[in-house]
Amino acid sequence: MNFLRLLQDTFKRFGLRSMAGPILIVMILAMMVLPLPPFLLDILFTFNIAMAIMVLLVSMNTLKPLDFASFPTVLLISTLLRLSLNVASTRVVLLQGHTGPDAAGKVIESFGHFLVGGNYAVGIVVFAILVVINFMVITKGAGRIAEVGARFTLDAMPGKQMAIDADLNAGLIGEDEARRRRAEVAQEADFYGAMDGASKFVRGDAVAGIIILAINLVGGFVVGVLQHNLDIAAAAKTYTLLAIGDGLVAQIPALVISTAAGLVVSRVTSNENIAQQLVKQLFTSPQVLILTSAIVGMMGLIPGMPHLAFLLLAGAMGWYGYYILSRAKRELEQPVVETVAVPPSEAPEASWEDVSQVDVLGLEVGYRIISLVDKAQDGDLLRRIKGIRKKFTQEMGFLPPSVHIRDNLELRPNAYRITLKGAEIGTGEAFSNMFLAINPGNANGLLEGMHTTDPAFGLPATWIEGELRESAQAMGYTVVDAGTVVATHMSHLIHTHAAELLGRQELQQLLDHVAKAAPKLIEDLVPKLLPLSTVQKVMQNLLDEGMHIRDMRTILETLVEHATRTQDAAVLTSLVRVALGPAIVQQFYPSAQELQVIGMDKELEHVLSQAIQAGGGSAIEPGLANTLLREAQNAAHTQEQMGLPTVLLVPGQIRDLLARFLKRSLPQLKVISHEEIPGFKTVRVTSLVGGRA
Numbered sequence: 072m073n074f075l076r077l078l079q080d081t082f083k084r085f086g087l088r089s090m091a092g093p094i095l096i097v098m099i100l101a102m103m104v105l106p107l108p109p110f111l112l113d114i115l116f117t118f119n120i121a122m123a124i125m126v127l128l129v130s131m132n133t134l135k136p137l138d139f140a141s142f143p144t145v146l147l148i149s150t151l152l153r154l155s156l157n158v159a160s161t162r163v164v165l166l167q168g169h170t171g172p173d174a175a176g177k178v179i180e181s182f183g184h185f186l187v188g189g190n191y192a193v194g195i196v197v198f199a200i201l202v203v204i205n206f207m208v209i210t211k212g213a214g215r216i217a218e219v220g221a222r223f224t225l226d227a228m229p230g231k232q233m234a235i236d237a238d239l240n241a242g243l244i245g246e247d248e249a250r251r252r253r254a255e256v257a258q259e260a261d262f263y264g265a266m267d268g269a270s271k272f273v274r275g276d277a278v279a280g281i282i283i284l285a286i287n288l289v290g291g292f293v294v295g296v297l298q299h300n301l302d303i304a305a306a307a308k309t310y311t312l313l314a315i316g317d318g319l320v321a322q323i324p325a326l327v328i329s330t331a332a333g334l335v336v337s338r339v340t341s342n343e344n345i346a347q348q349l350v351k352q353l354f355t356s357p358q359v360l361i362l363t364s365a366i367v368g369m370m371g372l373i374p375g376m377p378h379l380a381f382l383l384l385a386g387a388m389g390w391y392g393y394y395i396l397s398r399a400k401r402e403l404e405q406p407v408v409e410t411v412a413v414p415p416s417e418a419p420e421a422s423w424e425d426v427s428q429v430d431v432l433g434l435e436v437g438y439r440i441i442s443l444v445d446k447a448q449d450g451d452l453l454r455r456i457k458g459i460r461k462k463f464t465q466e467m468g469f470l471p472p473s474v475h476i477r478d479n480l481e482l483r484p485n486a487y488r489i490t491l492k493g494a495e496i497g498t499g500e501a502f503s504n505m506f507l508a509i510n511p512g513n514a515n516g517l518l519e520g521m522h523t524t525d526p527a528f529g530l531p532a533t534w535i536e537g538e539l540r541e542s543a544q545a546m547g548y549t550v551v552d553a554g555t556v557v558a559t560h561m562s563h564l565i566h567t568h569a570a571e572l573l574g575r576q577e578l579q580q581l582l583d584h585v586a587k588a589a590p591k592l593i594e595d596l597v598p599k600l601l602p603l604s605t606v607q608k609v610m611q612n613l614l615d616e617g618m619h620i621r622d623m624r625t626i627l628e629t630l631v632e633h634a635t636r637t638q639d640a641a642v643l644t645s646l647v648r649v650a651l652g653p654a655i656v657q658q659f660y661p662s663a664q665e666l667q668v669i670g671m672d673k674e675l676e677h678v679l680s681q682a683i684q685a686g687g688g689s690a691i692e693p694g695l696a697n698t699l700l701r702e703a704q705n706a707a708h709t710q711e712q713m714g715l716p717t718v719l720l721v722p723g724q725i726r727d728l729l730a731r732f733l734k735r736s737l738p739q740l741k742v743i744s745h746e747e748i749p750g751f752k753t754v755r756v757t758s759l760v761g762g763r764a
Contacts, residue, residue, distance in 0.1 A: 103154075106159075119153060119320075119321075126145060143268070150272040164287055179317050195315060198284065210277065213336055214271070227541060234551060235249050280322055284314055287314035357396035367384055367385040429492055432473070432491060435482060443554050459562045467569055468581075469580075470581075489564055505520075505535060508540075520533040527563040581623070596634070610626075618648075626650075651747075666752055666753065675702070699761075
């Protein structure tokens with residue numbers, strides 16, 4: 072009773088499905104030890120055949136290999152089941168084989184008599200042929216495909232991961248989708264690796280089948296003659312037919328499983344299953360069908376050939392090819408619609424409706440890449456741009472203007488242009504039916520195609536045909552389609568020009584949104600303490616240095632606190648930066664307790680302070696500017712070689728001027744002040760501007 076209660080509690084805790092696997096394995100292993108009656112052997116052999124057919128049908132109806140990710144495990148379990156049945160049937164054959172051909176069950180008897188006509192010589196030949204087909208052809212080929220597939224999948228993993236990161240950074244996908252794609256890439260590599268090893272199960276099963284057949288033949292002959300006193304001829308016939316039936320009933324399901332393995336690893340991923348692919352790719356070309364019909368018909372006219380079979384098949388194929396050709400011609404015929412000339416109407420007077428405003432953000436495309444923005448032609452660039460705007464809003468803290476897309480016949484056919492307030496801020500070329508292979512710096516090998524540069528980041532790249540995509544990924548290239556190229560370029564540009572995208576209308580909408588959660592804060596600030604234009608300038612100053620404005624509560628509270636003492640946007644920006652210091656530091660040093668920064672020589676700091684005071688705080692003397700720029704470049708290069716963030720730490724009174732001065736020549740060098748460093752962080756100077764660390 073205690074055991075039954077424990078078993079019941081186990082099933083309740085883990086569930087029936089969770090326990091089914093271990094129970095099945097234990098039962099299969101038990102079959103090797105425990106004797107089974109012939110009736111149960113019939114049931115299990117029938118189940119083995121049914122499972123092989125199920126596996127084959129599932130393999131043919133999958134759209135991609137990962138839809139049947141459990142196939143390597145199924146392959147192991149089915150192989151183990153066949154071997155267990157071989158052991159169990161061998162035991163019954165050797166113990167009860169002298170009683171008649173049905174000693175090991177009706178299934179083995181049927182395979183030994185019906186399939187080979189009761190002739191053990193024919194049975195041995197048929198069994199040998201099945202083993203050769205399974206072992207030398209199907210299993211060997213499937214194993215080779217799985218081995219090559221695993222190698223190419225592993226080689227292509229870095230490129231696929233970088234493509235996922237590129238889509239994530241461009242705002243085309245979210246974190247959940249990126250996480251799902253990364254898991255799918257890893258699962259695909261695991262699948263092909265497992266298939267490479269699992270194919271050895273079938274090869275071993277074929278070898279075991281030959282050995283088991285030989286053991287049954289020799290062992291049965293010895294047992295029948297020496298123990299059961301059968302004459303040599305009767306013992307040879309009885310035990311040979313039983314051994315052949317046992318071998319065939321195991322090898323036929325093994326052949327079916329091997330075929331399923333070959334189908335899984337040899338198929339190309341698409342939106343159609345194997346049957347749909349075969350019908351679509353083999354029987355939809357009327358030229359191929361008609362030409363094949365003619366060749367088969369000529370072969371049927373040769374004297375001595377089976378005329379009926381050849382001519383019948385040629386006629387059927389010719390009729391089907393003609394039918395497909397006729398149907399295609401009917402679909403191309405379109406009714407002619409007569410057009411009625413409409414007399415020109417009188418031109419209307421000009422009005423304010425004719426005044427067109429300049430788009431804040433615009434995308435102009437050449438006529439050959441209109442398909443990228445046309446939903447009717449499966450263009451998904453509109454969806455990608457929506458994703459870019461959403462990701463920008465989440466990262467920067469405000470909603471950018473909508474992107475207006477139009478075609479421009481003045482552009483080159485494959486060119487596009489991105490505009491901001493009517494002015495061009497970026498341009499490039501995209502080819503809708505090709506892929507851009509970008510070299511991130513570690514790709515090996517050259518690709519055939521049109522060599523160019525990535526329009527977003529200036530990396531060397533090549534436009535390639537679709538069939539070279541997988542080989543380019545295996546060589547370490549990041550491969551993206553034309554829509555992703557345009558979307559990534561636009562995402563990079565709107566982040567770069569974020570300050571110019573924050574107009575008064577966008578700021579007012581942002582303040583209205585914040586007012587829903589903190590109405591008193593907005594009421595006290597605008598317009599009582601600061602005009603909207605000053606708040607806009609502060610926000611633009613923050614965005615201009617690559618900062619986000621998501622922490623609106625801290626920004627607005629700082630402005631409310633200091634607006635009574637100063638209305639200067641530059642001073643207010645510095646005060647806001649101090650309040651946002653922890654967030655600024657975390658942006659450059661996500662989890663470091665010690666900040667390894669570029670320092671400035673004390674003498675150079677003193678000279679700059681005096682120069683700022685003498686020049687009114689707005690300019691640097693040309694000679695000093697050249698020296699400062701050269702020293703900053705050397706320090707930034709040293710910092711980059713050490714693999715550290717290029718962050719320059721300076722006193723607060725010279726930070727704003729240095730940030731504006733260095734932004735144009737060294738945009739990668741970020742300037743922060745001592746006041747912006749949180750008190751719980753430690754600072755270590757690793758290189759100096761104007762001196763040695």
